Amino acid sequence: MIQRDKIFSSFSAYDTDEAYFFYKNVLGLDVEKGDMSVLTIRVNEGMKFIIYPKENHVPATYTVLNIPVTDIDDAVHELAKKGVSFLQYDMPYIKTDSKGITRNNDGSALAWFTDPSENIIALIQE
Template sequence: MFTTTQPFSSFSVDDVPAALAFYRDVLGFDVEEMPEMGLDVRLGGDAHIFIYPKDNHEPASFTVLNIPVSNIDEAVDELNGKGVATKIYDDADLPTDRKGINRDLGPAIAWFLDPARNVIAVIEMD
């Protein structure tokens, strides 16, 4: 088996400055710009993701990042207060309440979109 030091995930966006502002200013992550490459988003501890530009970007139709929170309602209220819509699903297979929170599939979870329309979630974890 190969040896690794620090695995990380990555995904694309179509507008790096918009992603920088969103992940830094709205979500509050420490973000390092890597000129000509993209963004290194530090999630806490040793975890991070790499966000890179892609001219023909297609938004992920699945959740690319789950953000654990201690109180889903407070997190959703804060996101909504910053202009982030959390009511993005409205179908019988994925029911959500008026705030966009699904409380039926396990831990309470709410999904939202980043500026490139990638799916992100906040999930209540004890």
């Protein structure tokens, strides 16, 4: 039967050495490098995601990882100081400000950026 407490997600990267540095040192996550250069990022007790190397990696055109934050302005500022560039959107349903943040009427806000393999990651303030 399905082991719900062990469900995890995964996505690929061009270079897991580069991904290791980014997820550990830029995002500050708990990263382990295992066999075949597979990275395991532990989020909390029982929750993790995997990044695996793929020579012909093609980045997704959608968000592969959502990271909740308590203050999106602070999070964007801190990551920008570490060299992270935020994506800009100007579409009917998503418009970002000069920092790359979109603010919703309900008080929530989002900002998107990419990892070294161009996988899209979102910061979310609920």
